[in-house]
Structures are given as C-alpha cells and as structure tokens.
Amino acid sequence: MTATTIASTPVRQSQLRPAIAELQPHLVEWRRHLHAQPELAFQEYLTAEFISRKLKKWGIEHQTGIAKTGIVAIIDSGVPGPVLGIRADMDALPIQEENQASYRSQNPGKMHACGHDGHTTIALATAFYLSQNRHSFKGIVKIIFQPAEEGPGGAKPMIEAGVLKNPDVDAMIGLHLWNVLPLGTVGVRSGALMAATEGFRCTIFGKGGHGAMPHQTVDSILIASQIVTSLQTIVARNVSPLDSAVVTVGEFHAGTAVNVIADTAKIGGTVRYFNPALRDMLPQRLEQIISGICSSHGAKYDLNYWRLYPPVVNDAKMADLVRSVAETVVETPAGIVPECQTMGGEDMSFFLEEVPGCYFFLGSANLSMNLAYPHHHPRFDFDETALGMGVEIFVRCVEKFCI
CATH class of the missing domain: 3.40.630.10 (Zn peptidases)
Structure with a gap:
C-alpha cells in the first residue's frame, strides 16, 4: 500500500x-x-x-x-x-x-x-x-x-x-x-x-587522457559506471528473495570537460537490510565487485565503508x-x-x-x-x-x- x-x-x-x-x-x-x-x-x-x-x-x-x-x-x-x-x-x-x-x-x-x-x-x-x-x-x-x-x-x-x-x-x-x-x-x-543503515564512498583511480584517444587511458567513468550497474546484482542474486535489502548509489562525481577522460571517479551510496545475518556479506560482496571490475580494467580504488545504525x-x-x-x-x-x-x-x-x-x-x-x-x-x-x-x-x- x-x-x-x-x-x-x-x-x-x-x-x-x-x-x-x-x-x-x-x-x-x-x-x-x-x-x-x-x-x-x-x-x-x-x-x-x-x-x-x-x-x-x-x-x-x-x-x-x-x-x-x-x-x-x-x-x-x-x-x-x-x-x-x-x-x-x-x-x-x-x-x-x-x-x-x-x-x-x-x-x-x-x-x-x-x-x-x-x-x-x-x-x-x-x-x-x-x-x-x-x-x-x-x-x-x-x-x-x-x-x-x-x-x-x-x-x-x-x-x-x-x-x-x-x-x-x-x-x-x-x-x-x-x-x-x-x-x-x-x-x-x-x-x-526498520533497517540497518550503512554507507560507502569509493574513489576509482584510472588514467586520464584525451577523449579522442581512449586507448591511451584507463577510463574511470566507464569503470565506475560498470560498478554502479553491477552493485545491483548483490540484492538481485546474493540476497534471498525472502529477505529485503537495498544497495543504492546516490553520488557519482567525475570529469571536468567533455573531451577529457577523467583519471578519477567517485561514487557513494547507502546499504540497508533487516536481517542481521546480512551484516558481513553485503560489504564483502560490494568490495569484491569493486575490486574485480577495477582489476579487470587496470584501475585501483579506495573504499570507505561505515556502519551507522543496526536494524x-x-x-x-x-x-x-x-x-x-x-x-x-x-x-x-x-x-x-x-x-x-x-x-x-x-x-x-x-x-x-x-x-x-x-x-x-x-x-x-x-x-x-x-x-x-x-x-x-x-x-x-x-x-x-x-x-x-x-x-x-x-x-x-x-x-x-x-x-
């Protein structure tokens, strides 16, 4: 309702x-x-x-x-x-x-x-x-x-x-x-x-360059975009359908010009769940996804994850x-x-x-x-x-x- x-x-x-x-x-x-x-x-x-x-x-x-x-x-x-x-x-x-x-x-x-x-x-x-x-x-x-x-x-x-x-x-x-x-x-x-309240911010470190020469860069925006999309698989594929959870990316900051590939991108969001058994799995999967995508593109990352309130x-x-x-x-x-x-x-x-x-x-x-x-x-x-x-x-x- x-x-x-x-x-x-x-x-x-x-x-x-x-x-x-x-x-x-x-x-x-x-x-x-x-x-x-x-x-x-x-x-x-x-x-x-x-x-x-x-x-x-x-x-x-x-x-x-x-x-x-x-x-x-x-x-x-x-x-x-x-x-x-x-x-x-x-x-x-x-x-x-x-x-x-x-x-x-x-x-x-x-x-x-x-x-x-x-x-x-x-x-x-x-x-x-x-x-x-x-x-x-x-x-x-x-x-x-x-x-x-x-x-x-x-x-x-x-x-x-x-x-x-x-x-x-x-x-x-x-x-x-x-x-x-x-x-x-x-x-x-x-x-x-009410749900547990947790949050994260992550900086993706790529390699900037000219927008017309992407082969010379490690595109932090592309990498961060893939991370944003892939984080949705945590709830869709790692949390039981009988449980409820949310992984929301609410911040995405990157780039300074339309013809420049940004060397860094920053994302941030919130994680919510009812079941205390999800407390460790959710941040672990979040970092596994970030680490895997960054590694596949030759990028590095810095992740800050914090817990505010339990459920x-x-x-x-x-x-x-x-x-x-x-x-x-x-x-x-x-x-x-x-x-x-x-x-x-x-x-x-x-x-x-x-x-x-x-x-x-x-x-x-x-x-x-x-x-x-x-x-x-x-x-x-x-x-x-x-x-x-x-x-x-x-x-x-x-x-x-x-x-």
Missing part, C-alpha cells in the same frame, strides 16, 4: 482519558515552541533547557548533560517493581522550512522535519502525567530524551554513559510520529521494523504489549497496521540491542488539513491530535508493564 493511499484513510477518533485530553492545549503549545527553535545534533541546548525547566517545575528527578545534551528523567512510584524506559529524540535537520505557520522555524537552515519536536512533547507530557499519578503503576519509569538521532547518533553514547543502569532498565518503548500512516492508526510489529528489531512480547494497548486507544482492526516496515534507519536500535523493547509508528497524517508531506520534506508537518494519542499509549504501556 502506498503512502498516499494510507494517508487518505478517514481520520479516526482516539480514546483518551480526560486528564490527558485536558493536556492537549499544553501539548500543542510545547510542540510549537520546540518547532520554532530547532537545533541540530548535539546542539540541543535550548531544547534541553526547556525540558529541564519543565521537569524542575513538576518536581521530577532528572539528570542533564548526558552525551552533551541528553536528559534522563526518573519517575519512581515508590513501590518495588520493574523499570521501563521510554525514549524520545530531540534533534532537528539541516533543512530550510517552507511552511508559513506561525510556529515555523526561527533558525535559518534548521527545521523539525521529522517529528522529533512531537516526540519530545509526548515524552514530556508522559513524565508529567506519571509524576501526578504515581499510584497507577509500580516500579520506575525512565524517560530518556536523546540527542542526535539524525546522525551521528546519540543513543550509543547515552548507553555508554549508563542511562540503562542504576536502576537497570528491564525493557524499552519508543514511538515515531509517522506521516506514512493517517491519524488514528498505529503501526506495530514484532521482529524487524530496529522489536521483541515479540513487548510488541504484543504495545499492540494490546494501541487497540484500546484507536479503532480496530483498521487502526492497527502490522506490516509497516521501512528501509529507513533509527538509532533506537542500539537500545533494543541492549534490552527487549518495541518501537512503533503513530499515524500523524491528515490529508484534509494538508498535513501529509513526507518526513524530511521542507513542508513537513503533522496533525497535533496525535500528541495526546501518543501520551495515552505510553501511559497505558506503563500501567500494563509496571504491575
């Missing part, structure tokens, strides 16, 4: 408890404040200050300055029980916003174009509600406000700083507002939800928990979308490698309000009704897990 088809589904009314429904004006206010002041990775100082100021006002214990700008809030019920972590990312993107809303970005070249302002708002409101209703659960809830999801990644340095310890987190949940799905739906599944893999029991809760908040069965995988990446994956958990999508598109632009688009925005729904789902997950 295409994004456009899904987003055209009629908007559904969610089931919110009165105390959370009453927070909706505050959710909109907080989200719009954050949206107007976007900050890039590891620069979320004003965002962190805003969060900390609210937590202090509400008397919520928290630690700041983790991995530069990260925050961990602790809501202790006072009764022994499990520890549940809730994660929200805070960073924006280097995009010039084209929306004309009153709350549009006031920072040139920076924009909350992926919904992280909404994620932060939902987590902040969840902290407030739980702090006012500690009798409704047992144990402890850790709310992790994480920097730099868009890259280079803030989850791993926060984990290394010990955010999953003292007390040890038993499980994690998190959500992503998702304009691929309409308001009133939740995308949740066990197993792989986001949900624990089956935690996915069942989120699904059972979501079914009480949105209309079912149409409100639950089980097959909602994407080749997009997310560093929530690092948390889910450490503890069992579930990351899920909360539908936020509303075509009738022209709020269905895709993520990372300069006109991205979402239906703010989703904010209260996110709080309700988080709170119900706490109440069901922390018993």
Whole structure:
C-alpha cells in the first residue's frame, strides 16, 4: 500500500482519558515552541533547557548533560517493581522550512522535519502525567530524551554513559510520529521494523587522457559506471528473495570537460537490510565487485565503508504489549497496521540491542488539513491530535508493564 493511499484513510477518533485530553492545549503549545527553535545534533541546548525547566517545575528527578545534551528523567512510584524506559529524540535537520505557520522555524537552515519536536512533547507530557499519578503503576519509569538521532547518533553514547543502569532498565518503548500512516492508526510489529543503515564512498583511480584517444587511458567513468550497474546484482542474486535489502548509489562525481577522460571517479551510496545475518556479506560482496571490475580494467580504488545504525528489531512480547494497548486507544482492526516496515534507519536500535523493547509508528497524517508531506520534506508537518494519542499509549504501556 502506498503512502498516499494510507494517508487518505478517514481520520479516526482516539480514546483518551480526560486528564490527558485536558493536556492537549499544553501539548500543542510545547510542540510549537520546540518547532520554532530547532537545533541540530548535539546542539540541543535550548531544547534541553526547556525540558529541564519543565521537569524542575513538576518536581521530577532528572539528570542533564548526558552525551552533551541528553536528559534522563526518573519517575519512581515508590513501590518495588520493574523499570521501563521510554525514549524520545530531540534533534532537528539541516533543512530550510517552507511552511508559513506561525510556529515555523526561527533558525535559518534548521527545521523539525521529522517529528522529533512531537516526540519530545509526548515524552514530556508522559513524565508529567506519571509524576501526578504515581499510584497507577509500580516500579520506575525512565524517560530518556536523546540527542542526535539524525546522525551521528546519540543513543550509543547515552548507553555508554549508563542511562540503562542504576536502576537497570528491564525493557524499552519508543514511538515515531509517522506521516506514512493517517491519524488514528498505529503501526506495530514484532521482529524487524526498520533497517540497518550503512554507507560507502569509493574513489576509482584510472588514467586520464584525451577523449579522442581512449586507448591511451584507463577510463574511470566507464569503470565506475560498470560498478554502479553491477552493485545491483548483490540484492538481485546474493540476497534471498525472502529477505529485503537495498544497495543504492546516490553520488557519482567525475570529469571536468567533455573531451577529457577523467583519471578519477567517485561514487557513494547507502546499504540497508533487516536481517542481521546480512551484516558481513553485503560489504564483502560490494568490495569484491569493486575490486574485480577495477582489476579487470587496470584501475585501483579506495573504499570507505561505515556502519551507522543496526536494524530496529522489536521483541515479540513487548510488541504484543504495545499492540494490546494501541487497540484500546484507536479503532480496530483498521487502526492497527502490522506490516509497516521501512528501509529507513533509527538509532533506537542500539537500545533494543541492549534490552527487549518495541518501537512503533503513530499515524500523524491528515490529508484534509494538508498535513501529509513526507518526513524530511521542507513542508513537513503533522496533525497535533496525535500528541495526546501518543501520551495515552505510553501511559497505558506503563500501567500494563509496571504491575
């Protein structure tokens, strides 16, 4: 099903408890404040200050300055029980916003174009509600406000700083507002939800010369072109048809004149997959193809391959928990979308490698309000009704897990 088809589904009314429904004006206010002041990775100082100021006002214990700008809030019920972590990312993107809303970005070249302002708002409101209703659960809830999801990644340095310890987190949940799905739906599944995110850049070293005398050269553009084409055989012929993977070349730079054969060519791209078993095979085959083609033409190469995020893999029991809760908040069965995988990446994956958990999508598109632009688009925005729904789902997950 295409994004456009899904987003055209009629908007559904969610089931919110009165105390959370009453927070909706505050959710909109907080989200719009954050949206107007976007900050890039590891620069979320004003965002962190805003969060900390609210937590202090509400008397919520928290630690700041983790991995530069990260925050961990602790809501202790006072009764022994499990520890549940809730994660929200805070960073924006280097995009010039084209929306004309009153709350549009006031920072040139920076924009909350992926919904992280909404994620932060939902987590902040969840902290407030739980702090006012500690009798409704047992144990402890850790709310992790994480920097730099868009890259280079803030989850791993926060984990290394010990955010999953003292007390040890038993499980994690998190959500992503998702304009691929309409308001009133939740995308949740066990197993792989989002793909591993890896990248490469390669320089081909040939021998330049006159375009009219190709026999005197080693044509780097021809070689690079063959590599681009041959890399597509990795998914077509080396990955099982039952698995999903992507090898995309997104950069190709070469040449300075129409009558000159370039001595170097540069290509770069991204590699995505769900199955962790493909982790080693994909870069190995990529280099084998590059090496073989270069060798056959008498060229050399320099390859830089890096891994950004592993795949986001949900624990089956935690996915069942989120699904059972979501079914009480949105209309079912149409409100639950089980097959909602994407080749997009997310560093929530690092948390889910450490503890069992579930990351899920909360539908936020509303075509009738022209709020269905895709993520990372300069006109991205979402239906703010989703904010209260996110709080309700988080709170119900706490109440069901922390018993």
